[in-house]
């Protein structure tokens with residue numbers, strides 16, 4: 001409990017570090033904001049082009065009726081980027097901030113938290129663009145935004161739990177960061193970001209779909225598609241399953257981080 | 269960190285109780301998953317005790333110095349106090365808000381401006397934004413004109429001195445009850461260092477505590493109320509600054525002379541090293557030690573006795589005079605002087621100095637005997653004997669040497 005009080009005490013620092021990260025990212029180029037958006041937009045453009053060439057039909061939003069491939073991709077890619085970038089960033093965070101960790105005392109989890117915070121900020125930017133585009137395309141997503149907030153929070157917990165573990169592991173083994181990038185690539189294609197879940201069902205049947213859905217990211221990303229593209233409620237039972245994952249990973253990550261925290265400064 | 273065992277009395281700012289700290293000293297370190305999997309281990313290491321059962325009370329409102337040779341564990345102790353490192357054994361309790369300057373500008377971001385970095389650094393040191401707002405002008409003011417002019421420039425364009433100024437300025441203006449400073453002020457210029465020391469005095473006057481790690485022994489001796497001497501992770505001595513600093517300097521040299529004395533030709537031992545003025549005055553130091561007192565310009569006799577088991581041909585004798593901070597002030601020797609051709613059994617060597625032109629202050633005298641080449645010391649005792657030079661009415665008081673000249677010109681040549 002006193003640990004939690006310590007984190008509350010250090011919230012100012014968390015804010016400052018997050019701001020530093022955000023400012024540092026966009027300083028040095030006036031087009032910084034633009035560049036950060038260019039990355040997902042390019043990915044969307046590339047996939048849209050290829051699916052058009054291959055003649056893959058765009059998913060039809062049910063009940064929204066929306067039928068624009070680029071927007072389907074965008075609504076999956078924004079949360080995916082949030083996950084991938086926060087996991088990647090969190091894994092490297094303690095090592096990246098070693099000058100701080102070895103010179104000042106503060107609850108070290110702040111470093112991981114603020115990294116996820118700054119990625120969250122980028123996500124907010126991207127999500128705003130997505131919402132504007134969806135509105136332009138005629139999808140009235142505004143009433144669904146509270147649901148998006150809940151999804152982002154759930155995803156933040158998931159990322160934090162994993163990030164805390166990886167951040168510690170990366171102090172001891174510096175190649176963890178690279179392994180994480182590789183794992184994320186595999187995960188990208190086993191998650192319905194650029195394709196639909198129905199594709200899996202059609203190919204592998206109900207049992208295959210069940211196994212596929214054991215990956216908690218599947219229903220998380222799927223939920224974004226449903227809420228933003230289809231305009232309907234996600235599958236709450238499976239979302240509950242995701243929440244259990246998030247809770248378990250968060251507790252496990254927190255415990256592990258706490259355990260190794262006192263040694264971090266000398267191992268760096 | 270373990271909870272405080274019992275509340276500290278207000279008179280103690282930091283209580284260090286039986287603190288031990290070990291680091292792993294890796295001979296092989298597998299810092300990648302790949303290497304660890306291939307070799308089947310994370311590496312081999314041995315335990316290396318860097319702090320060994322250190323206990324220490326630092327009184328509230330005092331300026332406390334920490335000295336010791338490189339690698340003796342000073343920074344480690346400071347980091348334990350600052351909670352950056354966790355001791356393996358023992359506990360440390362701190363009374364009040366602590367701010368540590370282990371390295372200046374910890375958390376400075378090179379791309380951000382000085383102004384933004386002040387806020388960032390303030391947050392690192394535990395201040396809220398509003399609190400930094402209140403202190404901002406004071407911080408810039410203390411950092412000096414150069415920094416004030418560059419406050420909206422990115423920090424990466426600052427000189428290292430400007431870095432130090434800004435960092436220190438933030439740290440002292442956080443108004444911590446306890447301030448830990450590790451060796452960082454050395455980068456600042458003379459003027460800034462003076463201001464820092466002045467600031468430390470104000471700190472003490474306010475009842476705040478400063479713990480200072482420094483190799484600048486003369487300033488440690490001058491500024492601190494108490495000094496602790498750490499060697500090989502053990503606390504050797506805590507007490508009066510001059511006393512501890514002197515003890516440190518002396519053993520530093522004994523350590524060195526011991527290693528030098530083990531040379532090809534053993535057997536000469538020096539003793540009775542002394543200096544004496546024409547008036548043979550003595551004075552008692554604050555430590556209670558009897559030391560010779562001379563006057564600038566007085567005739568002085570330097571003396572040493574030797575004792576040898578075997579004859580030595582053409583030995584070279586030398587005296588050395590050091591200032592307390594370790595600067596060599598004079599080093600007269602018998603090279604080029606008609607010295608003894610051969611020494612057997614024992615004897616005395618004396619050097620008469622017609623006029624001892626040292627400015628008033630405290631010095632140490634040492635002596636050495638070398639083989640005929642003058643390169644290999646047979647015995648050497650550096651900074652063994654302390655003596656003082658006074659100079660009532662003496663106009664030359666700074667530097668080391670008094671030149672004792674005569675001023676000429678229309679303004680001076682009055683009858």
Ligand SMILES: Nc1ncnc2c1ncn2[C@@H]1O[C@H](COP(=O)(O)OP(=O)(O)OP(=O)(O)O)[C@@H](O)[C@H]1O
Pocket residue numbers: 265266267291292293318336337338339340341342343344345
């Ligand atoms: N993170 C670390 N891992 C392993 N050994 C360490 C670590 N930090 C310090 N040491 C070792 O601990 C010992 C004490 O180091 P410390 O920095 O406390 O010395 P110091 O008294 O501050 O020296 P200096 O006067 O050079 O600053 C050294 O032998 C050093 O090699």
Ligand SMILES: [Mg+2]
Pocket residue numbers: 342343344450451
């Ligand atoms: Mg040090």
